[in-house]
Amino acid sequence: MHKYILRRVLLLIPIILGVSLLVFVMTDSAEGNVLQLIGDDYTPQQMAELMHEYGYDRSVLYRYGNYMKGLVRGNLGKSFIYKRPVLELYLQRLPATLKLAGASILVAIVLSIPLGIKAARSHGTLIDNGSMVLALLGLSMPNYWLGLMLAVLFSQKLHWFPSGGNLAGWKSLVLPAITLGTGLMATMTRTTRSSMLDVIRQDYLRTARAKGVPEKVVIRKHGLRNALIPIITIIGTELGKALGGAVVTENVFSYPGVGRLIIEAVNQRDTITVTGCLIMTAVLVAVIQLFVDILYAVVDPRLRAQYTTGRRKRGKKQQITTQGAVV
Amino acid sequence: MTKTVGASIDTGTFTKKKSQWVEVWGRFKKNKGAMIGLFVLIILIGIALTEGLWIPEEKVSTIVVADRLQHPSRAHWFGTDEMGRDIFWRTLYATRFSLTIGFVAVVVSAVIGIPIGAVAGYVGGKVESIVMRLTDIFSAIPTILMAIAIVSLLGRTTFNLMLAVGISSVPLFIRVTRASVLTVKNEEYIEAVKALGKSDLYIVFRHVLPNCLSPIIVQVTLRIASAIISSSSLSFLGLGIKPPTPEWGALLTAGKEYIMGYSYMCLYPGLAIMITVLAFNLVGDGLRDSLDPKLKH
Amino acid sequence: MNGTKQQNDIVLSIKDLTVHYEVDGEVVEAVNNLSLDLREGKVLGLVGETGAGKTTTALSILNLIPFPPGKIKSGEILLNGKNILAMNIAELERVRGKDVAMIFQDPMTSLNPVLTVVDQVMESILIHETSSKVEARERAIQMLETVGIAAERADEYPHQFSGGMKQRVVIAIALACNSRLLLADEPTTALDVTIQAQVLDLMLKLKEQFNTSMIFITHDLGVVAQVCDEVAVMYAGRIVERGTLEDVFNHTKHPYTEGLFNSLPSIEDRTARLRPIPGLMPDPTQLPLGCTFAPRCSYATEACINTRQTEIGFSESHFALCSRYAEKNFVIDRKEID
Numbered sequence: 001m002h003k004y005i006l007r008r009v010l011l012l013i014p015i016i017l018g019v020s021l022l023v024f025v026m027t028d029s030a031e032g033n034v035l036q037l038i039g040d041d042y043t044p045q046q047m048a049e050l051m052h053e054y055g056y057d058r059s060v061l062y063r064y065g066n067y068m069k070g071l072v073r074g075n076l077g078k079s080f081i082y083k084r085p086v087l088e089l090y091l092q093r094l095p096a097t098l099k100l101a102g103a104s105i106l107v108a109i110v111l112s113i114p115l116g117i118k119a120a121r122s123h124g125t126l127i128d129n130g131s132m133v134l135a136l137l138g139l140s141m142p143n144y145w146l147g148l149m150l151a152v153l154f155s156q157k158l159h160w161f162p163s164g165g166n167l168a169g170w171k172s173l174v175l176p177a178i179t180l181g182t183g184l185m186a187t188m189t190r191t192t193r194s195s196m197l198d199v200i201r202q203d204y205l206r207t208a209r210a211k212g213v214p215e216k217v218v219i220r221k222h223g224l225r226n227a228l229i230p231i232i233t234i235i236g237t238e239l240g241k242a243l244g245g246a247v248v249t250e251n252v253f254s255y256p257g258v259g260r261l262i263i264e265a266v267n268q269r270d271t272i273t274v275t276g277c278l279i280m281t282a283v284l285v286a287v288i289q290l291f292v293d294i295l296y297a298v299v300d301p302r303l304r305a306q307y308t309t310g311r312r313k314r315g316k317k318q319q320i321t322t323q324g325a326v327v
Numbered sequence: 328m329t330k331t332v333g334a335s336i337d338t339g340t341f342t343k344k345k346s347q348w349v350e351v352w353g354r355f356k357k358n359k360g361a362m363i364g365l366f367v368l369i370i371l372i373g374i375a376l377t378e379g380l381w382i383p384e385e386k387v388s389t390i391v392v393a394d395r396l397q398h399p400s401r402a403h404w405f406g407t408d409e410m411g412r413d414i415f416w417r418t419l420y421a422t423r424f425s426l427t428i429g430f431v432a433v434v435v436s437a438v439i440g441i442p443i444g445a446v447a448g449y450v451g452g453k454v455e456s457i458v459m460r461l462t463d464i465f466s467a468i469p470t471i472l473m474a475i476a477i478v479s480l481l482g483r484t485t486f487n488l489m490l491a492v493g494i495s496s497v498p499l500f501i502r503v504t505r506a507s508v509l510t511v512k513n514e515e516y517i518e519a520v521k522a523l524g525k526s527d528l529y530i531v532f533r534h535v536l537p538n539c540l541s542p543i544i545v546q547v548t549l550r551i552a553s554a555i556i557s558s559s560s561l562s563f564l565g566l567g568i569k570p571p572t573p574e575w576g577a578l579l580t581a582g583k584e585y586i587m588g589y590s591y592m593c594l595y596p597g598l599a600i601m602i603t604v605l606a607f608n609l610v611g612d613g614l615r616d617s618l619d620p621k622l623k624h
Numbered sequence: 625m626n627g628t629k630q631q632n633d634i635v636l637s638i639k640d641l642t643v644h645y646e647v648d649g650e651v652v653e654a655v656n657n658l659s660l661d662l663r664e665g666k667v668l669g670l671v672g673e674t675g676a677g678k679t680t681t682a683l684s685i686l687n688l689i690p691f692p693p694g695k696i697k698s699g700e701i702l703l704n705g706k707n708i709l710a711m712n713i714a715e716l717e718r719v720r721g722k723d724v725a726m727i728f729q730d731p732m733t734s735l736n737p738v739l740t741v742v743d744q745v746m747e748s749i750l751i752h753e754t755s756s757k758v759e760a761r762e763r764a765i766q767m768l769e770t771v772g773i774a775a776e777r778a779d780e781y782p783h784q785f786s787g788g789m790k791q792r793v794v795i796a797i798a799l800a801c802n803s804r805l806l807l808a809d810e811p812t813t814a815l816d817v818t819i820q821a822q823v824l825d826l827m828l829k830l831k832e833q834f835n836t837s838m839i840f841i842t843h844d845l846g847v848v849a850q851v852c853d854e855v856a857v858m859y860a861g862r863i864v865e866r867g868t869l870e871d872v873f874n875h876t877k878h879p880y881t882e883g884l885f886n887s888l889p890s891i892e893d894r895t896a897r898l899r900p901i902p903g904l905m906p907d908p909t910q911l912p913l914g915c916t917f918a919p920r921c922s923y924a925t926e927a928c929i930n931t932r933q934t935e936i937g938f939s940e941s942h943f944a945l946c947s948r949y950a951e952k953n954f955v956i957d958r959k960e961i962d
Binding site: 202203222229300 | 686688713716717718719720721722725726728730733734735736737738739747748751752781783794797
């Protein structure tokens with residue numbers, strides 16, 4: 001098991017390298033050069049110095065090399081516009097985005113799992129088809145449009161929640177979380193439903209009933225436990241999407257997170273910040289994916305066995321602990 | 328799904344028999360949601376293709392400052408915007424623009440992604456590993472961010488927008504194609520064609536790919552839906568199509584400024600996007616269910 | 625247990641059971657007016673082709689017929705004197721696994737993949753008996769050992785076992801609470817022959833050790849000969865012949881039973897052609913009023929096709945559903961063996 005984890009962590013390194021190269025080359029070439037934009041404020045000599053400082057008198061690879069050297073040490077460069085280290089800017093904004101992503105996933109889970117289960121159990125009925133269309137609707141709405149409409153309704157007309165910023169504590173999170181969560185909810189409901197549908201048909205549910213296991217326990221312990229496995233993987237992917245979708249949502253609600261930072265930076269041609277934020281986001285997504293994969297292996301004994309090959313011999317005492325006993 | 332293999336005599340192509348498509352259509356018809364979606368799509372595409380003929384130019388771009396910012400009324404069903412233009416007609420006119428963007432973006436994704444995925448899946452080995460690693464790297468960056476990066480890189484034109492949205496969806500096409508190819512390549516008729524001595528390239532494009540069509544078609548439909556949303560999101564963020572072009576995302580961007588008090592400016596174009604995307608999603612889902620009924624039940 | 629002195633001996637009594645499945649507007653008559661009795665300590669072999677209604681009968685005993693689309697139309701199933709079909713869900717949950725247990729056909733899919741085997745055996749014990757977790761676990765491990773699974777493997781997961789071992793786990797689960805009645809639905813069909821022998825051996829051992837009554841569902845007459853005391857032959861939802869092993873094997877009466885024996889390849893005469901029963905089972909949505917086997921029966925007459933069949937008795941234990949036996953001298957070709 002540990003070998004599997006180690007392998008996955010090591011795999012992160014090429015990903016980080018690859019992503020940083022990709023992002024760097026893209027944003028670097030985009031330069032149009034902010035330095036030229038602000039060029040009017042500086043004398044030619046100061047410009048030349050600045051260009052040298054940022055390495056623009058050398059090749060892309062040189063800049064990349066420098067950048068990576070810095071990256072490894074945790075230095076992502078200094079923003080042109082804000083005049084502060086990129087890493088610092090990023091870390092300052094990260095908690096807000098994490099809160100938003102977390103809150104939206106929570107909203108999505110709370111709404112989608114019961115709905116998906118209900119839809120599966122009422123397979124083929126109006127409730128089932130209705131929930132699926134509803135889920136699809138959530139997926140079909142442009143994120144920002146929903147945000148705007150919610151803002152108009154709940155903020156402007158009803159004054160229940162603030163329409164922007166992060167100043168009202170948990171209240172500021174509500175509208176953005178619902179906006180972002182709705183899109184996530186769609187996929188999660190559908191996955192929950194199809195997973196449950198799959199599990200409901202399984203023979204081992206019948207075996208459990210034949211044992212006299214109470215129906216509630218059959219659904220929960222035998223059904224859900226199996227159905228949840230694919231859902232956990234989805235949560236990982238959705239979290240990644242949440243971090244992406246946050247960009248737009250944060251914009252609509254003027255929510256001071258990483259997404260907002262990226263857009264501001266892009267609009268002001270602050271490429272160094274864009275690069276740094278993109279790389280950090282990609283790394284974050286990859287790390288989350290890693291956690292989810294490991295969690296998946298922990299929860300599904302069939303996968304666990306695959307990843308512990310070599311330690312398994314018939315007859316030898318097992319070192320894998322049992323799941324908690326019968327609940 | 329058991330594929331009946333029917334070989335036609337002269338071309339020697341192994342594809343699904345005609346009757347299977349009829350079956351698929353039969354199943355599709357039963358799906359009410361999908362049929363509604365299809366109906367809506369046909370209308371939308373019809374509008375997009377013919378609008379030059381029946382939407383009067385003036386309605387769309389004439390600026391009548393005196394009429395500006397009027398709420399929906401009998402004269403202006405969706406109200407007017409800040410320049411006095413009728414939002415109803417502009418929204419309608421934007422259909423072509425927005426649909427085109429969606430289509431082109433997906434064409435870009437497909438043209439790049441499908442061959443790569445097919446080759447990777449078919450050839451396997453080192454090539455496949457490298458391609459998949461690269462795909463993983465590419466998809467570590469959330470799609471929207473990738474599109475943003477590409478647009479910043481290339482410059483903010485409409486074409487670049489389509490390119491950006493398209494490229495950011497390439498990993499998905501690579502994955503889906505590769506997965507299908509992996510399933511198909513082990514089937515016996517492929518061995519048969521190989522035994523005939525045909526070149527690998529020929530086999531991939533002539534025999535393997537045509538049999539992978541089902542999941543690819545589904546993806547294409549679903550991707551058009553998401554491309555429309557992505558491109559409008561980018562416009563909304565100021566990175567895409569700018570007003571006064573009649574495109575749903577641009578209409579929303581313009582409307583954003585007046586959201587407090589004139590929310591109708593955003594409401595209707597947004598609804599247009601939602602209905603269009605919903606239609607594509609319904610059809611895509613319906614296709615998925617009818618092409619492989621096992622999955623549903 | 626309730627019941628008079630006479631009924632104490634009879635563990636299971638099915639009276640006039642009729643089960644229908646409603647699918648796509650059509651009604652499948654899976655089981656029709658089925659009756660049988662089973663005494664304590666006896667093993668009844670329920671024989672028939674696929675689709676004859678054997679599994680449906682077994683599931684009815686547990687009242688586990690999936691509600692849409694299945695429906696128990698009429699009948700009584702008395703288990704130790706109480707009518708299963710009249711019980712509410714709480715009573716049913718008490719009875720299932722405790723008074724009657726079932727071994728299902730396909731071991732590959734009958735076990736929950738995310739629970740260890742000992743957990744799954746323990747579950748029964750914990751539900752029906754008041755024991756602590758520790759005691760339950762001990763008993764579960766004992767039960768696993770009885771079926772031939774080493775104690776060290778108790779904490780393993782189903783996917784770590786082979787098909788034969790999985791089936792043993794299923795048996796262990798069924799036996800966990802020492803039920804009086806065991807329903808075994810083709811427990812050896814999915815296994816290869818050597819494993820089959822081991823499992824059958826095991827079941828015989830259990831019968832001796834615990835005096836368990838069993839209904840053994842199979843389509844394999846060889847297995848019936850090894851394990852069963854009594855036999856009931858099913859065709860299209862009805863029992864067409866029943867009796868002791870001796871009765872049915874050596875004094876076969878019903879043409880269908882004869883057909884089953886005839887279709888067994890003969891080890892003595894290797895070159896003889898196989899003699900399958902011609903035709904197919906009738907469409908269960910359109911069962912005729914008369915004998916359901918008549919279209920395929922070489923002894924059928926007009927009367928057979930039109931008359932409702934009633935059971936004819938040949939001895940205290942032996943009955944067959946064939947109206948031709950009402951005639952004085954009717955015999956089938958299969959010779960009687962004494």
